[in-house]
Amino acid sequence: MPRQTGSRLCDAILAQAPDAIIFADCDGLIRLWNRGAGLLFGFPAVDVIGGSLDIIIPERFRQAHWEGFRRAVASGHTRHGNSVRTTRAAHKSGRKLYVDLSFGLVKDDSGSVIGSVAVGRDCSVRHSEEKALRERLVALEGSS
Numbered sequence: 001m002p003r004q005t006g007s008r009l010c011d012a013i014l015a016q017a018p019d020a021i022i023f024a025d026c027d028g029l030i031r032l033w034n035r036g037a038g039l040l041f042g043f044p045a046v047d048v049i050g051g052s053l054d055i056i057i058p059e060r061f062r063q064a065h066w067e068g069f070r071r072a073v074a075s076g077h078t079r080h081g082n083s084v085r086t087t088r089a090a091h092k093s094g095r096k097l098y099v100d101l102s103f104g105l106v107k108d109d110s111g112s113v114i115g116s117v118a119v120g121r122d123c124s125v126r127h128s129e130e131k132a133l134r135e136r137l138v139a140l141e142g143s144s
Helices: 006-016 035-041 059-075 124-142
Strands: 020-025 030-033 084-090 096-107 113-122
Touching (some): 006 035, 020 035, 035 096, 035 113, 059 096, 096 124
Antiparallel strands (some): 020 030, 020 113
């Protein structure tokens, strides 16, 4: 079986990963957007590369996002470490998404932050089911 090396292997992994993988530089401009990100958010890479992350961040969350983004880039670490966070996101169609995302900072060989990477997947169905369950529990407790 032929082996792929270096960047060809990385390209193949990025292209075929089912999860969204996004890299943004220190200015918050999208520099890498894999096929999984396109499927999740509805935007092909050609439409987002070089553009702002605002395209997938609902407007009401942007200020908090950018404050956290700038703080992480400046400090060299993310607030929530390696934990996966459920957050709101926007789909190209305008549909609201809940997305499980993990974030990390990407550093160069000297240790300087050159951007941020996020890996995510849609958890909208799970979130809706959990919300319905919580509402049912509240209703049951109220009827006791």
